[in-house]
Amino acid sequence: MAKKKHRDTIAVRTQLEKTQFNEHSVPLYLTSSFVYDDAESMRAMFADEIPGNIYSRFSNPNATELSDKIAQLEEAEAGFSFASGMAAVFTTFTALLKSGDHILCCNSVFGSTHTVLEKQLSKFGISHTYVDIHKTNEWGKEVKPNTKIIFVETPSNPAIDIIDLDWLGKFSKKHKTILIVDNCFATPMLQQPILFGADLVIHSATKYLDGQGRVLGGVVAGKKNLIDEIRTFARSSGPAISPFNAWILSKSIETLSVRMDRHSSNALKIAQYLEKHADVESVKYPFLKSHPQYKIAKKQMSQGGGMIAFLIKGGLKRGRKFLDALELASMTANLGDTRTIVSHPASTTHFKLTEQQRIETGVLPNLIRISAGLEHADDIIADIDQAFKKSK
């Protein structure tokens, strides 16, 4: 058997094996349904006796290519793609849980994931308990007999906290729960949670996987029996990714490895610059020695990624002035783009959290989040530097 390929190669070379005209670049299959050869194959395909595409809500060649690529990169048995990252999160919860079940969720997760737990799943009798990312020694007593899922993000959005995946994999196994890791910030190029015992990995493909701020998408990859349940649920409930978005995303992933290299090296330079700046209270970046979980980050990530969080001196007012003074960096509700993005989580993505939740998860009023882009690092730093001066 051929030697196992490197992730860079998998990202470039995983594509549909056979296309009609042997296109080198896989074409876009923009169709809602597929034609059967005869009545018998139609019956057999509906009965799942033979493989094939029926209808693009169930499957589509472009979506399958994207799912397979992420599954291979994550070293997962199978994968399934969705219209957005939140469609992936919501469908995974609803497919695997029933009324009376409980989720143990790290308190430091994406804003809309909080909303799904608090406002949506609660309506159907699915409860949750938040656990503190900094107090993993207390998680054990929060596991209940009906706890089915443990859900975490690492690095977390927006505070860039790190959870020890090795510890977590063992913890989940001991409690017989399904461990789900939102791997959006690291991408499979920098971190593979499944190798540490995660059962499922979730991605907002909208972020680094696209990497150019164009389309929405989501992917779940992991154990085949779980993916099969999720696929069956999605087939009828309808959160399918559009063929066009899947096609874009599969092509984007061909450059993921080189992009993550540059995102990471730029972010490290920016973080080092911020660490020395007199107007900065503190900086969090996984590969800065000053990060509280630096050693764990080094153990489970191959690079630090593109996301940085820092506290600006002078509080919320200074923070707003700083954002307004930026000339190159964009102020927008996305991340993982070629263009550097600077945001203020407390008033945007995490404004729905209570004051107490924000304090506990480090979403302080003077927290600024940077998604380091692919511009030259010196130009990004020069922009940040002039914004510090102008916002004094």
Ligand SMILES: *Cc1c(COP(=O)(O)O)cnc(C)c1O
């Ligand atoms: C953006 C994001 C999501 C949601 O993804 P969408 O594609 O916007 O639906 C989930 N988790 C994390 C960590 C994110 O950054």
